[in-house]
Amino acid sequence: MNVLSSWWPQWFPPDLRLPLREQLAVHWRANVLMLRSPAAILGFCGWSLLPLVPLLGAAWAAGWIGGEPRGLGSPWGLATYGAAIVAYLLLQHLAFVKAIDRTYLPHVRRALCDRGLRVCLRCGHRLGPAAVRCPECGAAEPGEP
Numbered sequence: 483m484n485v486l487s488s489w490w491p492q493w494f495p496p497d498l499r500l501p502l503r504e505q506l507a508v509h510w511r512a513n514v515l516m517l518r519s520p521a522a523i524l525g526f527c528g529w530s531l532l533p534l535v536p537l538l539g540a541a542w543a544a545g546w547i548g549g550e551p552r553g554l555g556s557p558w559g560l561a562t563y564g565a566a567i568v569a570y571l572l573l574q575h576l577a578f579v580k581a582i583d584r585t586y587l588p589h590v591r592r593a594l595c596d597r598g599l600r601v602c603l604r605c606g607h608r609l610g611p612a613a614v615r616c617p618e619c620g621a622a623e624p625g626e627p
């Protein structure tokens with residue numbers, strides 16, 4: 483795992499070069515698979531909505547919810563609100579990446595396996611034809627073609 487994988491999902495194994503048309507077909511299949519999984523949908527929504535908790539808390543503390551907004555009359559107050567919004571957007575993006583990682587990428591890996599490519603369903607590592615255990619994460623049941 484590199485630093486970039488925390489900021490953007492790694493859809494496919496790094497050594498796998500699929501044409502755009504193939505990538506889109508895999509994503510289409512992964513979306514269909516995910517939509518058949520209520521647990522994945524709920525998990526995705528839960529992770530994605532998590533940053534709303536600190537946002538709503540900050541909005542309540544600032545008086546935006548159920549009170550008189552404070553601090554909007556000064557440049558310092560506006561900068562504070564701007565920083566809070568930027569922090570929220572950053573948290574929202576990280577939560578989105580985590581939601582994708584936890585709930586969507588397993589379906590992408592399953593879709594790759596459905597197309598005959600052997601990848602580990604847990605970590606996405608590309609597997610050789612005879613692998614019975616993932617050499618990257620040790621999963622016992624890597625993807626079946």
Ligand SMILES: [Zn+2]
Binds near residue numbers: 602603617618621
């Ligand atoms: Zn693995």
